[in-house]
Amino acid sequence: MKVAYFSPLPPERSGISDYSALLLPALGERIDVRVAKRGKTKPPRGTDVALYHVGNNPDAHAWIVDALRRRPGLVVLHDFVLHHLVAGMTLGRGDAEGYLDAMQRDAGVVGRLLAHGVVDQLLPPIWEERAEDFPLTSVVLDRADGVICHSRYVEAKLIGYGYDGPIRVVPMPAWPSPELGEVPEHEGRFPVIGCFGYLNGAKRVPQLLAAFERLRSRFPEALLVLGGSTAPDVKLDTVGQERGVLRLEHLDEQALWRSLAACDIVASLRSPTMGETSGMVVRTLSLGKPLVVSDIGWFSELPDAVAAKVPVDDREIEALAGVLERISGDDGLRRRMGEAAADAARTEHDLGHVADLYVQALEEIGGGSNVRDAVVRDVAEAAHEVGIDENDPELSEVAARAREVGLGN
Amino acid sequence: MRIAVCAPQVLFERGGTEILAESLSVQLRQRGHEVEEIRLPFKWYPGAAVLREALQWRLLDLDQTHSDPVDLVIATKFPSYAIRHPNKVVWLVHQFRQAYELDRAEYGQFGEDPFDRATVRAVHRVDRKTLAEARRLFAISKNVADRLKSSTGLHAEVLPPPPQQLAYRPPQDGEYILSVGRLDRAKRVDLLLEAAALDDGLELVVAGEGPDRERLERLSREHGLDGRVTFPGRVTDDELADLYAKCIAVFYAPFDEDFGLVPYEAFLAEKPVVTTRDAGGPLEVVVDRQNGLVCEPAAAGVAEACAWLAAHQEEARAWGRSGKQVAERITWDAVVDRLLAA
Numbered sequence: 117m118k119v120a121y122f123s124p125l126p127p128e129r130s131g132i133s134d135y136s137a138l139l140l141p142a143l144g145e146r147i148d149v150r151v152a153k154r155g156k157t158k159p160p161r162g163t164d165v166a167l168y169h170v171g172n173n174p175d176a177h178a179w180i181v182d183a184l185r186r187r188p189g190l191v192v193l194h195d196f197v198l199h200h201l202v203a204g205m206t207l208g209r210g211d212a213e214g215y216l217d218a219m220q221r222d223a224g225v226v227g228r229l230l231a232h233g234v235v236d237q238l239l240p241p242i243w244e245e246r247a248e249d250f251p252l253t254s255v256v257l258d259r260a261d262g263v264i265c266h267s268r269y270v271e272a273k274l275i276g277y278g279y280d281g282p283i284r285v286v287p288m289p290a291w292p293s294p295e296l297g298e299v300p301e302h303e304g305r306f307p308v309i310g311c312f313g314y315l316n317g318a319k320r321v322p323q324l325l326a327a328f329e330r331l332r333s334r335f336p337e338a339l340l341v342l343g344g345s346t347a348p349d350v351k352l353d354t355v356g357q358e359r360g361v362l363r364l365e366h367l368d369e370q371a372l373w374r375s376l377a378a379c380d381i382v383a384s385l386r387s388p389t390m391g392e393t394s395g396m397v398v399r400t401l402s403l404g405k406p407l408v409v410s411d412i413g414w415f416s417e418l419p420d421a422v423a424a425k426v427p428v429d430d431r432e433i434e435a436l437a438g439v440l441e442r443i444s445g446d447d448g449l450r451r452r453m454g455e456a457a458a459d460a461a462r463t464e465h466d467l468g469h470v471a472d473l474y475v476q477a478l479e480e481i482g483g484g485s486n487v488r489d490a491v492v493r494d495v496a497e498a499a500h501e502v503g504i505d506e507n508d509p510e511l512s513e514v515a516a517r518a519r520e521v522g523l524g525n
Numbered sequence: 526m527r528i529a530v531c532a533p534q535v536l537f538e539r540g541g542t543e544i545l546a547e548s549l550s551v552q553l554r555q556r557g558h559e560v561e562e563i564r565l566p567f568k569w570y571p572g573a574a575v576l577r578e579a580l581q582w583r584l585l586d587l588d589q590t591h592s593d594p595v596d597l598v599i600a601t602k603f604p605s606y607a608i609r610h611p612n613k614v615v616w617l618v619h620q621f622r623q624a625y626e627l628d629r630a631e632y633g634q635f636g637e638d639p640f641d642r643a644t645v646r647a648v649h650r651v652d653r654k655t656l657a658e659a660r661r662l663f664a665i666s667k668n669v670a671d672r673l674k675s676s677t678g679l680h681a682e683v684l685p686p687p688p689q690q691l692a693y694r695p696p697q698d699g700e701y702i703l704s705v706g707r708l709d710r711a712k713r714v715d716l717l718l719e720a721a722a723l724d725d726g727l728e729l730v731v732a733g734e735g736p737d738r739e740r741l742e743r744l745s746r747e748h749g750l751d752g753r754v755t756f757p758g759r760v761t762d763d764e765l766a767d768l769y770a771k772c773i774a775v776f777y778a779p780f781d782e783d784f785g786l787v788p789y790e791a792f793l794a795e796k797p798v799v800t801t802r803d804a805g806g807p808l809e810v811v812v813d814r815q816n817g818l819v820c821e822p823a824a825a826g827v828a829e830a831c832a833w834l835a836a837h838q839e840e841a842r843a844w845g846r847s848g849k850q851v852a853e854r855i856t857w858d859a860v861v862d863r864l865l866a867a
Contacts, residue, residue, distance in 0.1 A: 117642050164639045480646040483639030487647050490573045490640075491580060517583045521607060522650035523576055 118148045119478055120159035122183050123169035123192075124176045125151070131395045132171045132194050138289055142471035147478065157183040165482035167474075170256050171195050172390060174204020181205060184259045190481050191260040196270045196391030199247035202255050207235070218252050248388060253277060262481035264474070267414035270391040282484065284477040288393045290465035293402045294370065300378045302362075305339040307331075307444040310379035312372060313396050316347035320385035320410065320432070325355060327436035332360055335444055343367050343375050373399065380450065381406050381443055385436075387428040389413035397423075398465055404458030406450050408439055421456035491523050526596040526865070527559045529587050531605040533567030533578070538735075540707050541786055542602050542618045545665075545686050549599065549616075549864075552857040563587070567604070570634065573644045575621055579604035579651045599864060600659075603648075607655045614864060615659040617681055619669055619783040624648035625676050626781060632711050653677050663864070666784040666806040684863055685809075687855045688789030691766040696795040696845060699773025699838055701728040701755075702831045703796075705765065705787050708735030712779045715744055716801070717831075719824035722748035724832050729754045732768055769794035774834045774841055778822065781805035789855065792816065792848030797841050799830045816848035 121143075123136040143149050150160035157179060159166050166189030168180050178201065184191065206214035212235045219231035219242075227250060233239035242250055257263070257274070262282040265271055271283050302308050309328065315321050321342070328340045343364040346352055355361040364375060376382060382400040384407060386392075393414045400407055401422065409415040411425035418425075424439045426432060443449055463469070495514055496506065504510055518524035530553070532546035546562055553560045565582060569575045582604050587595045588611070600606035602618040623634040624645045635641040656662065656679055664670035664681035673681050702721075704714050714731055718741060721727045731741065731754060738756065745754045760768065769775070775791035776799045784806040788798045792810075798817035800807045813819040818834065820826035834841045 117637050117639050476646060479639075479642035480650075481643075483641070483643030484647070486640050487573045487576065487643040491576045494577045495580065514580075514584060517609075518580055520609075521579060521583055521654050522647060523580055 117165060117479065117482060118150060118163040119143075119482075120152055120163035120166040120189070121149050122152045122166065122180045124154070124180075128154070128176065130171070130173065130176050132169050132176065134395060135194075135288070136169060138291060138467065139471065139474070142289075142467050143474055146471055146475045152183065155179050157186050159183070159187055165189060165478055167192065167478065168256075169194060170198070170201070172198055172200045174201045174208055177201055178205045178208075181256055184256060188259045188261050190262050190264060190478060191256050192264045193253070193256070193270060193274075194266070194392065196253060196265070196273045197247050197251040198255060199250055199252045200243045202252040203241070203243050205255075218255055219250060221254050222250050222252050248390065251277070253279075257281070261485070262477065264477055265391075266393045267391065267417055269389075269413045269417065273391055282481050284473065284480075286470055286473045286477065287465050288395070288398045289467040289470040290398050290402045290461035291395075292467070294373055296374055296377050297370070299374050302339050302341075302378060305337050307335060307380040307440075308339045308341060308378060309440060310341045310343065310376060310382045311384070312341075312343040312367070312376065312382070313384075313394075314347060315342060315344050315350050315352070317349045318386055318388060319350075320387060320428075321350050321352070323433050323436060324383055324385060325361070326433045327440060328360065330433070330437035331440045331444065334441055338444070341375060341379065343372065373403075376400060376405065377403055379405055381408060381440065383408045383436075383440075384415070385410045385426070386415055387412050389415075398461070401457045401461040401465060404454040404461070406443055406453035407457065408436070408443070419456065419460060422453060422460050423457075424453075488518075488523055492518065527561075527593065528553055528597045528599060529561050529563050529595050529610075531563045531582070531598060531600040531608055533602055533605050534564040535568075536566050538707070541784070544689055544786065545618060546601055548686070548689065548857075549860075552861055556861060563605075563608075565605070569621070569623070572640065573647070575604065575624075576644065576647055576651065579607040579648075579655075582607040583609060583655075585609075597865070604651070606659065607651060609658075613659045614661050615656060615663065615681075616684060616686075616864060617656075617662065617664045617669055617673060619665075620652055620673065620676065621648050622783075626672060632780070649676065653679075667809050668781070668806040669783045682863075684860060685784065685855050686786070687857050687860060688786050688793055688852060689762075691762050691769070691790065691793070693766055693794050694770035696842065697771050699796075699835070699841065700771055701730050702774055702776050702799070702835075703768055703772035703791075704729065704731045704733070704776045705768070705790070706733050706777070706779075708733050708737040708741060710737050710740075712737070713801075713822070714741055714776075716778060716822065716824055716827050717776045718745050718748060718750060718754065720828035720831060721745075721750050721753060723824055723828040725753070726835065727753065727828065727831050730768055730772070731756050732758075732760050732765065734759045765790075766794070769796060772796055773838065774799050774817070774831065776800075776827070776831065777807055778804045778827070779807075780822075782807055784809075788817075788848075789852045792845065792852035795842070795845035795849050797834060797844035797848060799827065799834070801826070810851060811848075814844075816844045816851060 124133040126137050168184045169192045171177050172195040202218050216228050216231045219227035257279050264284050264286050271285050332338050340361045382405050384394050384397045387410050389412050407423035409423045411427045426436045530546050530550050550560045550562045598610040598613045600615045603621040606615045627633045635645050662681040663684040667683050670681040670683050706712050774797045777787040778801040782805045788807050788810050791798050798811045800811045801822035803822050811817040818830040820830045
């Protein structure tokens with residue numbers, strides 16, 4: 117079976133690009149993969165099945181959705197909410213009608229009216245404030261033969277959204293821990309807490325800073341490393357070494373790994389979530405470091421042994437401070453969490469295991485409907501020959517049994 | 526108890542599974558149970574036919590007859606275990622091997638096109654669902670249990686079936702190497718023929734029928750084995766007991782076999798077994814230089830093993846007696862107790 121593979125790839129910089137760069141070699145060892153050139157919406161010649169990586173960024177993914185519209189296939193849904201993508205593919209291309217249609221498909225007349233408000237600039241852009249209320253995911257689901265997602269959270273969202281095609285949950289693959297070289301030593305500082313990535317409001321940086329301030333009352337030598345560029349909505353002008361915070365704005369991949377390795381605890385907080393996973397969390401697992409995450413979406417599904425989970429509510433700062441203090445003050449707990457993290461990276465998130473699950477999904481979904489049709493056709497023909505009509509209850513029984521063993525439509 | 530024993534039937538053939546199902550039914554009846562043997566014809570080609578066959582088993586309703594419940598269903602082999610029953614016990618002979626360890630290998634059936642790949646995956650899905658429903662899972666060998674574990678994650682207890690009850694004769698001095706079983710490529714009788722081509726002192730009897738017979742007979746002619754190889758075809762139980770009694774040793778070396786009743790029969794006839802390192806199930810019972818010889822899966826290795834036994838008949842007899850002690854430990858009393866205790 118030959119697979120057409122549509123995804124952003126390096127040097128394009130994105131989490132999904134990194135993901136594909138990691139996955140492709142392992143997938144190529146198991147199945148014949150032909151990578152589609154960026155911008156080419158026609159599948160590579162001779163391919164049987166197409167695999168589309170879709171995220172919420174229109175610059176990176178619009179061409180992939182265009183390709184999906186030409187030929188249905190298996191969609192890897194990296195974000196459940198695709199409002200920003202759809203806005204980019206419609207309004208961004210001067211296609212206001214397309215945006216109105218997409219909103220109407222999601223939310224009926226109300227959706228269309230709201231979209232009119234946005235188009236006429238009477239309302240603020242929905243993708244900035246209320247994207248999760250109007251995910252617009254049907255734009256890809258309508259053409260998806262099946263969906264791969266990375267969490268039970270997104271699987272439940274898809275079912276709730278009304279998607280009735282096959283869904284496979286495939287964990288994020290873990291990066292092999294690279295040769296680290298010289299890891300920065302924060303001499304005399306303990307605990308070292310890290311928070312890495314694009315630091316926007318959804319990463320709960322203000323809440324983390326407030327909790328860290330409380331932690332310092334018990335651990336005055338604590339250090340908070342904030343690594344990554346800052347979004348306009350996050351103000352870090354007033355934080356610095358005097359408040360125990362180290363800013364590292366420009367981290368290449370190698371420097372990122374080293375900085376992660378120098379941490380005692382890594383905080384990866386999130387709210388709201390668009391159903392996304394976190395490459396930073398998976399890197400942290402590979403390094404065997406204790407994690408603190410928000411109790412939300414995919415992050416909630418991390419094993420308790422690996423990650424302490426903080427509810428996103430009015431008491432978030434207090435709870436976060438308490439968790440950081442507890443883990444910092446218990447060497448045994450940190451060690452156990454680290455071991456559990458490394459174990460999860462070796463098993464659940466093992467790259468070979470993930471690639472096997474991809475092949476399984478591709479093989480099941482690639483020809484699955486034809487196989488089911490063949491079985492059902494045999495039964496239907498036999499029924500017809502003896503005068504049983506497709507609406508007769510006897511055939512409902514057959515259909516129920518077929519569905520029980522995965523052979524029904 | 527009212528018990529249904531379920532097994533697929535390859536039409537006009539009688540092999541290990543058929544013997545196992547028949548023997549189990551007989552043994553259960555002897556112990557006072559009411560038994561029905563449920564057979565559906567099994568055809569595994571073309572395309573997705575195996576899935577249609579699984580669905581046929583799924584559609585059977587064995588919950589009760591005339592308002593009396595069927596107390597227990599014992600399913601044996603793909604796709605019979607797709608049957609629905611609240612008290613389903615599976616005594617697994619094997620899964621549909623073409624969708625597992627034989628896939629993409631010499632004896633595989635499915636190609637690389639999306640339809641074939643999806644069919645393989647659909648078989649896996651049927652197995653995961655219908656085997657997991659069983660109240661208890663047994664496998665006829667460790668090899669079968671290991672395959673089940675690695676393919677579905679399900680654990681099965683190993684429960685080997687007792688060998689066929691033949692009227693075994695006292696062993697006589699050996700005259701030939703005996704091969705018994707269905708003649709298909711996976712049984713690798715050609716290894717034995719090639720071994721005979723390397724050693725003109727070896728005489729062979731190849732008992733059994735099957736689709737590979739014509740090729741094997743042609744191969745023996747090509748190797749100039751006329752007069753040293755006999756193909757008696759399907760033999761009666763009496764004839765088989767005779768053949769066992771008069772052989773030097775029994776050759777049995779299929780590739781990665783599930784279990785194999787033949788080594789047990791050979792042992793009950795007090796004959797040693799020649800097998801190969803990749804034979805699978807037989808290696809759970811044939812111990813090198815205790816009750817047989819385990820050699821490389823190559824003609825030279827087989828030739829050397831057979832020649833050694835022909836030249837050392839005293840050891841061959843001793844190893845046969847040693848094998849008998851192993852085979853006699855597997856009894857129907859123990860099997861029935863465990864299946865019904867489930």
